[in-house]
Amino acid sequence: MKRLLLVATFCGLTAGAAFAEQKEVVVATTGGVFNQAISEIWFEPFTKQTGIKVKTVVATDAQMRSKAQAMFEAKDVAWDMINNVDILAASAQNRAFTEDLTEFCKQFAERRDLANDTCNASGVKITYNATLLAFNADKFKGLPPQTWADFWNVKDFPGPRALPNFGDPWRVLAAALLADGVATDQLFPLDLDRAFKKLDQIKPQVSLWWKTGDQSQQGFRGGDYVMGMIWGTRVSALKAEGQPVQQSYDQAFMLADTMQILKNSPNGEGAQALLKFYLETPAVQAKFAEKFGVTPVSQDAIKLMSDEGRAKIPTSSEAFKKIIKHDPAWINDNQARILEAWNAWMLK
Structure with missing residues (x-):
């Protein structure tokens, strides 16, 4: 603005x-x-x-x-x-x-x-605002999903997923690498080949590729997914409606x-x-x-x-310890390459 x-x-x-x-x-x-x-x-x-x-x-x-x-x-x-x-x-x-x-x-x-x-x-x-893992608390009672490895774990955490597709995919790629065991301090530069290979595993479980925050909310309300990567603002709005949504700041991306x-x-x-x-x-x-x-x-x-x-917000040092430190310079320098590779993968 x-x-x-x-x-x-x-x-x-x-x-x-x-x-x-x-x-x-x-x-x-x-x-x-x-x-x-x-x-x-x-x-x-x-x-x-x-x-x-x-x-x-x-x-x-x-x-x-x-x-x-x-x-x-x-x-x-x-x-x-x-x-x-x-x-x-x-x-x-x-x-x-x-x-x-x-x-x-x-x-x-x-x-x-x-x-x-x-x-x-x-x-x-x-x-x-954080981009983070959100889930339907009614579907995951007891030990809920907390990390991107949990997001990929469809055996212990079954159900359809949601991921964003609005022209800025680096967070999804980073989440895939974290789920594949890449250490947070070794995340950048992103290994795109490895990330897409990991994404191949979860793609069949993704029922909603949302393009707007409002669409991600509607998908949760309608039961289109039980776990997704969405914006923290939208989680708060869903909670205000009384929806059974919870979130994890573990490995969240703060922008x-x-x-x-x-x-x-x-x-x-x-x-x-x-x-x-x-x-x-x-x-x-x-x-x-x-x-x-x-x-x-x-x-x-x-x-x-x-x-x-x-x-409810990450203001404490403890909360920020869980948040991923990204590399803005690398992301901007590779923005076109990342998006081109992403669009090709989405068409597969």
Whole structure:
């Protein structure tokens, strides 16, 4: 998602009347409960304070990137912001069609409550979210699945599986290698041949290859799978519905959802104001984190969360010990090769 070159007379959010003269900010989201929550918790209070309306459009992660790039190349940009994981946000491909926020970020340089690199050249991190193993607790009573080796163990943990297929497959490949016994500190660079060989074993058990977070939720509700790799935000949403879902942070992949502003967007100033509002409003961050069970970027926001909410997110050193340390540079350098190999494997 992307940011602020406001002239001095408009530098504060109190200049709502002036901003209200501008066009609405158009933000691409993955839809479903995420779209509803981000609108109610963040966008609506922003509109109330500034007068700037926010419109959302729904797209998968892959569609966001491909359409944003296509709009930029056609010199016909209709969106203002997209949501990406931090690794892809920083890639050369994405940086080519998104704004450099270096100047915008200078105003937050002294904010000690913000996590390191929250505001950076490629975008603004809004939450830290895990991609993890989730399962139907009603199906696995007693000793539940905890690791990717358990995910591959269909004898002791039977039932259909779910895996993501939204154009960013490195986590699935990493999980396959972990299931095959690769040590966490030896995971990168990923051995693609070995990973696909391991994936061949589980492919017949995968009943859902989801492309959006909403689809992963619908699949769980409908009983399409009993165990899957999904986003922690979606687990929290399912729990809030009363669904019997549980998760394991053991070997989870922790990434930051990052908002990027598109180059030549229709309302770049409004988009920057939207990001500024988020970073300067810990209460919004706290409420969003409570809703989805994610870690906010501000320590002040964490303090505003309930004890129950803080207990659900990986903030402790013990929780982070179980999380996989990935190699962003290698992933970005090999992104095209990984995706080409993945698409060929999916067609087998």
